[in-house]
Amino acid sequence: MPWLLLLSILCGIDSSNPSEGILNGLTVLTTAPPAYAPRLHCHLINAGAKVVPCPTIETLALCSDQDISELKQAVNDIQSYNYVAFTSRRGIQALFQHDQRGVLKEAFSKQTPCVIALGADAEALVANHGVEPGSVLVPETPTPQGIVDLLKQKHYQAQETTKIRVLCPVPKVVGLTEPSVVPSFLRALQDAKFEAVRLSAYETRWIHPGLLTDIAIDKLKKGQVDVIAISSTAEVEGLQRLLAATNVGVKVVAHGTVTAKGAKSLGLRVDGISTDSSSFAGMVHAIAKCLGRQ
Structure with missing residues (x-):
């Protein structure tokens, strides 16, 4: 997608970043709204992940x-x-x-x-x-x-x-x-x-289904996603609506304990939690740990 390519260019690659490459070869589906998803995507891209945006809510x-x-x-x-x-x-x-x-x-x-x-x-x-x-x-x-x-x-x-x-x-x-x-x-x-x-x-x-979410959900159902990154409870409900199911089928990492608690209250299994909820940088290490990269 052109905008995702542009985002990767804008993010750049920081050779001094200790997280660089830690997520190489992994595909991460994100559910964050467009208003702040780019901040999360930059961290993931700089860590080597391929990002599949699937915004389930909008602000x-x-x-x-x-x-x-x-x-x-x-x-x-x-x-x-x-x-x-x-x-x-x-x-x-x-x-x-x-x-x-x-x-x-x-x-x-x-x-x-x-x-x-x-x-x-x-x-x-x-x-x-x-x-x-x-x-x-x-x-x-x-x-x-x-x-x-x-x-x-x-x-x-x-x-x-x-x-x-x-x-x-x-x-x-x-x-x-x-x-x-x-x-x-x-x-x-x-x-x-x-x-x-x-x-x-x-x-x-809630964001109603569109081309972006259709592509993301198709990749998820085909097993082309390694992990889902969620950053708020509302995103979980939005994702469950898109899937018409509670079980998402892959590992899920939550941004902070508050999000994890909210996700679990909606019946979603959470496999990893970012202990640093002050910024999205913590999500990279939480995903790496969840998938055995650390």
């Missing part, structure tokens, strides 16, 4: 006028929150896209409110949106629960007279079962006595 801008209005209002009222907790890079992009007055960069750099991001998403806030280095709080564990733990630690001995408000830009799931990760995150914040404010920042939808 889109909000559709309804009410959702868009609420998003813009949240941006304009950003200083009424004590924290903004991002659980995805797509949520970051959505907020900045609706920042008509340019208030976010200044607010986050001054930590009014404090901004929290997971793993490599914190670097993206600095590199892509100009937030001051050092202004972004990064949980030790790059998961939504890691955000909760960080906030509990910061406010363990505090005697606030008003409730700490945490804005949570999360996806609005359309046409799929909402994975438990977001409701569990919001509930954990509330249980810790924080005021968790849910904000629909973008939409997650």
Whole structure:
């Protein structure tokens, strides 16, 4: 496919990369949405894998006028929150896209409110949106629960007279079962006595079958795929819809423990888990270990 060839050229080959060649000869089917699949594909290609893209979900801008209005209002009222907790890079992009007055960069750099991001998403806030280095709080564990733990630690001995408000830009799931990760995150914040404010920042939808998915599923059914790489629970449901089955027939590696838990809850066997969910680099080593390359 021309675009996949272009991606491999753009990724380049880093001879100093210790993962280079570790996946030589392997075919990896990915289910990540087009919005962030290229980041995963670059890691896989640089490790020598052949990538078969099979996006089972897509992340889109909000559709309804009410959702868009609420998003813009949240941006304009950003200083009424004590924290903004991002659980995805797509949520970051959505907020900045609706920042008509340019208030976010200044607010986050001054930590009014404090901004929290997971793993490599914190670097993206600095590199892509100009937030001051050092202004972004990064949980030790790059998961939504890691955000909760960080906030509990910061406010363990505090005697606030008003409730700490945490804005949570999360996806609005359309046409799929909402994975438990977001409701569990919001509930954990509330249980810790924080005021968790849910904000629909973008939409997650199932991708209906098309040429790309047809080719990928055909390769899978013909035994031409060595492993499937999944990066979210919603992708699993999307894949199961495409296959009309729970069993995918090959080994599955999940990006992080949260994704693995969600996949298992949908009846999917998970054979490997990336222990580094802060970036997609960990997926290369998880796949290599799962297939006996390490």
